[in-house]
Amino acid sequence: MRYLGLDYGSKTVGVALSDPFGWTAQALETITRKEENKLRKTYARIEELIKEYEVSKVVVGLPKNMDDTEGERALLARDFAANIHRRTGIEIVMWDERLTTVAADEVLSEAGVKKENRKAVIDKIAAAFILQGYLDYEADKARKEIINKSES
Structure with a gap:
């Protein structure tokens, strides 16, 4: 069971993939586009990845505000996710x-990646x-269920 993780942005979509067991996530690629509303090729690439890796679930980042509210970017991410589901x-x-x-950014900085090279990854x-x-x-949810069953 593989999962695809997506970080939806105005001109890029970061893509990550889980291992076949659904334990770890690995950075896979960045899909770029020239304009925010030009998503046809982006959706097509995501569909290709879903088929290629036999993905069973897609996790899309929801950019909430620090006060837990949702703004315009969150609405755009929800629309993006809904379109993936529809397709x-x-x-x-x-x-x-x-x-x-x-x-x-902190991980890349600690790894010694120069600031000008970070944007690509x-x-x-x-x-x-x-x-x-x-x-x-x-x-964690699965572990808690096991513990609860064993205590019953």
Whole structure:
């Protein structure tokens, strides 16, 4: 069971993929486009990845404000996710992505990647953080269910 993680931005979509067991997320690629509303090729590439890797669920980053409200970017991310679902029929999960880009930038900085070289990879790293957050949540939920069953 593989999952695809997406970090939707105005001109890029960072893409991450889980391992076949759904335990870890790896940065895969960054899909770029010239204009925000030109999404046909972006959707087509996502559909290709879903088929190629036999993805069973897509996790899309939801850019919430720090006060937990949703603004214009969140609405655009929800529309993007709805279109992927409409085109593929695959289950979509919206996942809070607050500070994932900041975390990705810090990791790249600590790894010694020069600031001018980070732009090319930061979105797919952020997508990996989004996806890993979801995978960790699901694993924790499964562990709690096992513990609850064993205590019953």
